[in-house]
Amino acid sequence: MKKASILMILGPLFLLGLYIFPLWNIMLGAPQYPDPLGMNIHIDGIRGVNEFDIQNIDGLNHYIGMRTLPKDEDMWEFSAFPIIVAVMIAIGVIIGLAGFFRRINYKWFLGWFFLMSVLGVMGMYDFNEWMVDYGTNLDPNAIMKLTNPDGSPISYKPPLFGHVKMLNFDVTSLPATGAWLMFVGMTLTLLAGYFGWKNTKSGHVIKPLET
8 A cells, every 4th residue: 555655645746836837838830920829828827838828828819809818816716726726736745645654445546536637628728719719719900800701700619639720820739747647646646546555456455544
């Protein structure tokens, strides 16, 4: 059980990378921009890949009626996500320590993995909904009003994952370093649950919690 518990302690600690590295990256490339414009989505805000990227993206968006990119204080998610991640890291480490001292079994490891997975899916859904609103809720008085062949307004929603051609821009959206560190951490906790299950199948007994 100690091997599984060490993995359970290490796994959540990888999520600390979310406080240093971006979670997601969106790049916009076009012939008139030899150096693509980009933005990094962190758990506490949006940052430009280069110094003036956010300013340039907002300038382009103005012509087609898109709002300026939100400041950190404009979205409740940028205040809530750092707290949620910190709480999940603390809970994960405590569960790992409890497992190390044989006070709980592997099901707690899997429970943390499941809860973190649900929170991750909810976060991705929320992010996608924000992009839908950001790319479709346009200013009717915009300088440029472009429509589809059927007359409906063009959507400028960036892809959640992958590449799309948007006017003369190539827009690519992919996980960044923080997301990959989170993936590694989640994988370690899943392995912790697996090794804990194998350990239990081998007949090792977990001491009950003292009251």
